[in-house]
Amino acid sequence: MLQLAFNQDVVDHLAQRQKVDVNGQIIIQKVTQEIPMLLRQNGFPPLSEAKDYVRLYAAVTRMHTSPPVFAEVVLANTDDHLLQQNFASIIAAIEALQ
Structure with missing residues (x-):
């Protein structure tokens, strides 16, 4: 999800x-x-989970939302080609099951 969110x-x-x-x-x-x-310089442990970065992203962009809602917003604002590109392996796995 972050890879999509960080797309220009x-x-x-x-x-x-x-x-x-x-x-x-x-x-x-x-x-x-x-x-x-800045967090590390002030003694905080390094961020280790994607949801921590999602929360920072949401705060910086004033989205004030939970990670699941953030994901929904990102997906809704991503074009189909980019979605297919980023989720190609998942799409292929689902298609193989059909």
């Missing part, structure tokens, strides 16, 4: 949707580098 088009769209007037690349940098570094 998706992050730009979500930022615009939330009226966060910041380039998507800045959001990605804050969530993946700057905030985790």
